[in-house]
Amino acid sequence: MKLLITGGAGYIGSHVVRLLEKDHDLVVYDSLVSGHRESLPSGIAFVHGCLSDTSLLDRTFSENKFDAVVHLAGFIEAGESMQKPEKYFHNNTVNGFNLLNAMLRHNVKKLVYASTAAVYGQPKEIPIAEHAEQKPTNYYGASKLMFEHMLDAMKVNGMQSAALRFFNASGAAFGVGEHHEPETHLVPLILQSALGKGKQLRLFGTDYPTPDGTCIRDYIHVLDIAKAHALALKHLEKGKEGKFNLGSGKGYSVKEVIEAARAVTGHPIPVLECARREGDPAVLIASNEKAIKELGWMPEHGLNSIVKSAWEWHSTNPNGFKE
Numbered sequence: 001m002k003l004l005i006t007g008g009a010g011y012i013g014s015h016v017v018r019l020l021e022k023d024h025d026l027v028v029y030d031s032l033v034s035g036h037r038e039s040l041p042s043g044i045a046f047v048h049g050c051l052s053d054t055s056l057l058d059r060t061f062s063e064n065k066f067d068a069v070v071h072l073a074g075f076i077e078a079g080e081s082m083q084k085p086e087k088y089f090h091n092n093t094v095n096g097f098n099l100l101n102a103m104l105r106h107n108v109k110k111l112v113y114a115s116t117a118a119v120y121g122q123p124k125e126i127p128i129a130e131h132a133e134q135k136p137t138n139y140y141g142a143s144k145l146m147f148e149h150m151l152d153a154m155k156v157n158g159m160q161s162a163a164l165r166f167f168n169a170s171g172a173a174f175g176v177g178e179h180h181e182p183e184t185h186l187v188p189l190i191l192q193s194a195l196g197k198g199k200q201l202r203l204f205g206t207d208y209p210t211p212d213g214t215c216i217r218d219y220i221h222v223l224d225i226a227k228a229h230a231l232a233l234k235h236l237e238k239g240k241e242g243k244f245n246l247g248s249g250k251g252y253s254v255k256e257v258i259e260a261a262r263a264v265t266g267h268p269i270p271v272l273e274c275a276r277r278e279g280d281p282a283v284l285i286a287s288n289e290k291a292i293k294e295l296g297w298m299p300e301h302g303l304n305s306i307v308k309s310a311w312e313w314h315s316t317n318p319n320g321f322k323e
């Protein structure tokens, strides 16, 4: 298929690009606001631009006959979204709307969307199934959920979509890895700490109702996430659609992830225990049955493989990407 990949220079996007480029013809569209040109394969077709630029979008669609779009571009910091909600609604919702409209203008009606577990908010049941209540507790989740609602509404125009709700994407593959500025994700923060970079690692909350008192999350390898994109495209080609959780179905506490990193890195990784952060649910674990059954997806990498692959990248790229 000929595919437009928005946000292809980002952490997850660059893995998706490297996996999909084997079987598809790709054009990456990225403003590089948080992504890295260096994370893309050298020969890839690249449009440096923002989704707010409707003329550039139109030109890109006119110059390429796309079969489908994979939409990963967006802002991702839940905490920041509570301070700057307008930034999140503008990029994740309004700029997403620009993309959908450009697709309709150019008669491209298949889309795979990088959605998030943040659409669920505080879950009432674990594991979380796709039909669970969607009541985000931050504006990041709300801005992403609004895009899902627009996708649903645009079915009336023939839009066909697969919304993939990622849980905690982590790990590395293809010689690219995770480099966000600022970094807020646990695995890279732990590994930066092992490298002696950044502030001391802070552990938020040790009194949760979990076996060791720390929050439990579902960590899913970025390569497993990339593979789900290939399967979602096949699903769309068969005329199907849907919303799918992408999680391992297993949860690990913050302390367990730190222990795994101590074992892999051989570093003591000292931790500063702090009070709980507001709005952090105690446990978030996906039910991944729907993706397994309907997409034929099977996550292959556990926590150890996530930490090992991430460490391999961080220890050889201690300063992340250079730009």
Ligand SMILES: NC(=O)c1ccc[n+]([C@@H]2O[C@H](COP(=O)([O-])OP(=O)(O)OC[C@H]3O[C@@H](n4cnc5c(N)ncnc54)[C@H](O)[C@@H]3O)[C@@H](O)[C@H]2O)c1
Residues within 6 Å of the ligand: 006, 007, 008, 009, 010, 011, 012, 013, 029, 030, 031, 032, 033, 034, 035, 036, 049, 050, 051, 052, 071, 072, 073, 074, 075, 076, 091, 095, 114, 115, 116, 117, 144, 165, 166, 167, 168, 169, 170, 180
């Ligand atoms: N990282 C995770 O754990 C996680 C979890 C759930 C969902 N997601 C979703 O996955 C997607 C990718 O996340 P990531 O971790 O790779 O983030 P990232 O910041 O590394 O990548 C986002 C990419 O989008 C680009 N971008 C942002 N706004 C743009 C715009 N208006 N026009 C063009 N390009 C733009 C950035 O430059 C960057 O390359 C996001 O949509 C995010 O909501 C991520």
